Amino acid sequence: MRTKTSATLTAAALAAGSVMFSAPAASAAAHCSSSGYTATNEPMERCTELSNGYLYNKQSSNDKVFTTYSKTGGSSVRVRLGYTYRGSTHYSSYFSISSGDTVKKEFKPSGFNYCQSVTGVLxxxxxTFQTPSTHC
Incomplete structure (x- = not known):
């Protein structure tokens, strides 16, 4: 019964568009260079180092945008993640995040095509903080 409950909660979190991740997502963003590139050094993945974490933005070939915040220190805060595309910014709902947690939001911008310029925002x-623009 407990496994079924966990699976249901995981499915609900995925459907809501927010999922908590642990170290793997955080470690990808933790390799943020001073020029805003991740360890992949690909322009489709950009990041910004913040005083208490990392803001990470990635676009995928299926025309989706992923904005991730990995909180590495400080007290719990209430934030929202989003993206800026063609001069308009769109956000998730607000959520609380504590040190050691990572939250990833998935977006499907209207009219967005892979390789177009998009910026992740917190x-x-x-x-507000933002990443450099992703592109190809």
Missing amino acids: NYSGG
Whole structure:
């Protein structure tokens, strides 16, 4: 019964568009260069190092955009993730995140095609952070 409950909760989280990840997603973003590239050094994956974490943005060949926040320190905060495309910014709903957690949001921007310029954003009560633009 417990396994069935876990599977149901996982499916619900996936359907809602937010999933908590542990070290694998965080380690990908943790290799953020000063020029905003991940360890892959691909322009389709860009990142920004923040004082208490990493903001990571990736576009996929199936016309989706993924924005990830890995929180590495500090107290719990309430944030939302999103993307900017063609001058418009779109956000997820707000959520709380604690140090050591990673949250990844998936978006399917209207009219978006792979290789177009898109920027990942993190918004909180004090302002907004963004990644460099992904492209091909």
